[in-house]
Amino acid sequence: MAIKNLPDTECVLPGNAACPGCPATIALRTTFKALGKNTIMVVPACCTSVIESIHPNTSFDVPVMNIAFEAAAAGASGVKAALKQQGKDDVTVLAWAGDGGTYDIGIQALSGALERQTDFIYICYNNQIYSNTGIQRSGATPYGAWTTTTVGGKTEFRKEMGEIIQAHHIPYAAQACISYPEDLYKKVKKAKSIKGPKYIEIMAPCPPGWRFGMEKTVEMGTLAVETGAWALYEYENDVVTFNGKSKLLLEKRIEPKPIEDWIKLQGRFRHLFKPKKDVKRLKEIQEHTDMVWERYRKLHL
Numbered sequence: 001m002a003i004k005n006l007p008d009t010e011c012v013l014p015g016n017a018a019c020p021g022c023p024a025t026i027a028l029r030t031t032f033k034a035l036g037k038n039t040i041m042v043v044p045a046c047c048t049s050v051i052e053s054i055h056p057n058t059s060f061d062v063p064v065m066n067i068a069f070e071a072a073a074a075g076a077s078g079v080k081a082a083l084k085q086q087g088k089d090d091v092t093v094l095a096w097a098g099d100g101g102t103y104d105i106g107i108q109a110l111s112g113a114l115e116r117q118t119d120f121i122y123i124c125y126n127n128q129i130y131s132n133t134g135i136q137r138s139g140a141t142p143y144g145a146w147t148t149t150t151v152g153g154k155t156e157f158r159k160e161m162g163e164i165i166q167a168h169h170i171p172y173a174a175q176a177c178i179s180y181p182e183d184l185y186k187k188v189k190k191a192k193s194i195k196g197p198k199y200i201e202i203m204a205p206c207p208p209g210w211r212f213g214m215e216k217t218v219e220m221g222t223l224a225v226e227t228g229a230w231a232l233y234e235y236e237n238d239v240v241t242f243n244g245k246s247k248l249l250l251e252k253r254i255e256p257k258p259i260e261d262w263i264k265l266q267g268r269f270r271h272l273f274k275p276k277k278d279v280k281r282l283k284e285i286q287e288h289t290d291m292v293w294e295r296y297r298k299l300h301l
Contacts (some may be wrong), residue, residue: 002182003181003182006030006033006181006182006185007033007036009032009033009036009037010029010032010061011028011029011032011037011039011060011061011062012025012028012029012032012059012060012061013058013059013060013061014059015053015057015059016051016052016053016059017050017051017052017053017054017059018047018051019207019208019214020207020214021207021213021214021215021216021217022047022051022206022207022217023125023127023178023204023205023206023217023221024047024048024051024098024125024127024204025051026178026181026204026217026218027123027125027178027184027202027204028048028051028060028096030178030181030184030185030188031094031096031123031184031188032062033185034184034185034186034188034189034192035092035094035121035188035192036092037061037062038090038091038092039062039063039091039092039093039094040062040063040064040065040079040083040091040092040093040094041060041062041063041064041065041094041095041096042064042065042067042072042075042076042079042093042094042095042096043064043065043066043067043072043096043097044066044067044068044069044070044071044072044075044097044101044105044106045068045069045101045132045133046069046097046098046100046101046132047098047127047131047132048096048098048125049066049132050132052064065079069100069101069105069106070101070105070106070108070109071106071109072095072096072097072101072102072106072109072110072122073095073106073109073110073112073113073114073118073120073122074109074112074113075095076093076094076095076113076118076120076122077112077113077116077118077120079093079120080093080118080119080120092120092121092192093119093120093121094120094121094122094123095110095113095120095121095122095123096123096125097122097123097124097125098124098125098126098127098130098131098132099124099125099126099127099128099129099138099139099140099161100129100130100133100136100138100140101124102122102124102126102161102201103124103138103139103140103159103161104138104139107164110122110199111168113197114165114168114170114197114199115168117170117196117197118196118197119195119196119197120197120198121188121191121192121198121199121200122197122198122199122200123188123199123200123201123202124161124199124200124201124202125202125204126140126161126201126202126203126204127204127205127206127209127210128140128141128142128145128158128206128209128210129141129147129206129209129210131206131208131209134148135147135148135208135209136148136149137149137150137154139158139159139161140158140159140161141154141158142154142157142158142229142285143155143156143157143158143281143284143285143288144263144269144272144281144282144284144285145266145268145269146211146267146268146269146270146271147209147268152271153269153271153272153281157288160292161201162175162201162233162235165199165201165235166235166238166240168197169238170196170197170198170199171194171195171196171197171198171236171237172190172191172194172196172198172199172234172235172236173198173199173200173201173234173235174187174190174191174199174200174201174233174234174235175200175201175202175203175230175231175232175233176200176201176202176203176232177202177203177221177222177224177225177230177232178202178203178204178205178217178218178221179203179218179219179220179221179222179224179225180221180222180225180232180244183232183243183244184202187200187234188200190234203221203224203225203230204221205217205220205221205224209268210266210267210268211266211267211268211270212265212266212267216265219265220262220265220266223257223261223262223265224262225244225245225246226245226256226257226261226262227256227257227258227259227261227262227289228249228256228259228289228290228292228293229259229262229289231246231249231250231296232244232245232246232247233246240299240300242296242300249293250293250296250297250300250301251301256289256293258286259282259285259286259289260282260286263282263285
């Protein structure tokens with residue numbers, strides 16, 4: 001499907017409180033086009049709970065339940081149970097959380113919902129930080145990145161959340177990116193058609209958190225995929241299939257761009273280039289990226 005042929009449904013309304021260049025809003029617009037208005041959304045503490053605007057008004061044209069930081073999947077499980085009690089099986093329940101509320105604070109509720117085989121869609125929009133609460137590091141923050149709690153650069157590599165999700169052996173999981181809306185649309189549409197728990201994680205480059213110009217949001221997502229910093233794939237019934245350029249990278253039909261091409265454009269990595277280039281840490285980041293892809297090849301080729 002060409003982007004011009006996406007549905008014209010808009011559930012993210014004018015007047016929302018998103019930052020200019022906000023990737024979460026881009027992701028939300030595409031997601032709602034795939035799900036339609038017959039959706040109930042559960043949102044924990046995150047940027048999206050601000051984007052939807054100030055009570056009693058809302059910028060989302062679907063019912064929304066705001067809930068505690070750690071409870072997105074638990075709240076969505078309760079909504080699904082209530083709908084079942086009412087005999088309503090045609091309403092999509094969407095849990096929508098950031099990486100802080102997924103990788104860290106919300107992982108216990110998410111794991112429980114997946115283990116119970118709750119019939120819902122859980123989407124994590126991953127901006128690799130706790131952006132809404134002050135740009136603190138999360139389990140998704142990459143090695144070497146500045147945050148307000150890692151001022152010299154994070155000293156650990158990011159958690160592989162996709163592999164944790166796959167260990168639950170759910171019917172469907174995927175990784176997507178805001179820079180590839182057709183791919184994201186198809187993955188959300190497929191998730192909607194499958195019974196049981198579904199998980200989708202969306203790479204969402206954050207201009208204020210990553211320290212780049214608001215006009216470069218889509219470019220940052222594209223570079224994340226082209227350098228191999230982020231992979232596009234689907235997981236169905238224990239089989240992983242890579243998509244788009246990620247498939248070409250996996251099969252070595254194209255070469256990835258150097259990881260430095262991605263990180264040098266982000267102010268959160270400025271300390272790796274000034275006052276002088278930190279060759280050691282830049283090499284470690286590239287080697288780790290290469291290692292992840294070699295693991296992908298061993299597992300999925």
